[in-house]
Amino acid sequence: MKAEVRMRTLIAATVALVVGLSGGLAGAGAINPAFFGTWKLNTEKSEAGTGQTPKSQTVTVAPRGDRFVLTFEVDNGDGTKTRTTRTAALDGKDVVVEGISNPAAREAYTSIDARTIQRIIKLNGQIRNTLKLTVAPDGKTVAAISTGTGANGKPFHATSVLDKQ
Numbered sequence: 379m380k381a382e383v384r385m386r387t388l389i390a391a392t393v394a395l396v397v398g399l400s401g402g403l404a405g406a407g408a409i410n411p412a413f414f415g416t417w418k419l420n421t422e423k424s425e426a427g428t429g430q431t432p433k434s435q436t437v438t439v440a441p442r443g444d445r446f447v448l449t450f451e452v453d454n455g456d457g458t459k460t461r462t463t464r465t466a467a468l469d470g471k472d473v474v475v476e477g478i479s480n481p482a483a484r485e486a487y488t489s490i491d492a493r494t495i496q497r498i499i500k501l502n503g504q505i506r507n508t509l510k511l512t513v514a515p516d517g518k519t520v521a522a523i524s525t526g527t528g529a530n531g532k533p534f535h536a537t538s539v540l541d542k543q
Contacts, residue, residue: 408468409439409441409468409489410493412493412513413439413495413511413513413520414439414441414446415439417436417438418435418436418541418543419432419435419538419540420539420541421434423539424537425536425538426534427534427535427537431538432452432455435538435540436452437450437451437520442465444467445465445467446466447463447464448463448464448466449462449463450463460478462476463477464485468487468488468495469488470486470488471486472484472485472486472500480501482501482502483499483501485497486500493512493513493514493515495510495511496509496511497510497511499526505526507525507526508524509522509524510522517542518541519539519540519541519542520539521537521538523536524536524538
């Protein structure tokens with residue numbers, strides 16, 4: 379009987395250790411696999427606040443070794459479309475974004491918790507935008523909260539909901 383109780387205790391302690399280490403490693407730089415896949419903007423649940431919500435937006439997140447590739451495809455609704463791609467890690471280091479016209483723009487990604495990552499956009503070294511992406515517990519949606527300063531110098535706030543495809 380005592381051996382059985384010890385074995386259960388050992389198994390429970392081992393499971394707790396593995397779960398704890400996994401959570402710690404995820405926070406230390408590995409992106410939660412729930413983010414991987416293709417996400418489409420739900421325009422009915424999204425609000426630009428001080429700007430115009432895009433006509434459509436598709437975000438794709440794919441693993442690449444110990445990093446991830448993030449691609450945004452946007453139909454701005456005014457006849458223009460953009461496609462940007464970046465390869466990043468959750469290490470806070472600046473990365474170059476392919477497909478943008480301003481070579482001075484950089485992005486950096488960090489992990490807030492197991493379900494939230496943060497992107498900081500810098501222009502000439504100054505922070506212009508902060509975006510927090512939080513995947514829902516069921517993995518079916520991502521909430522994106524964006525705050526910053528627009529090209530016109532005015533502050534903005536946007537809330538977007540993306541549905542997993």
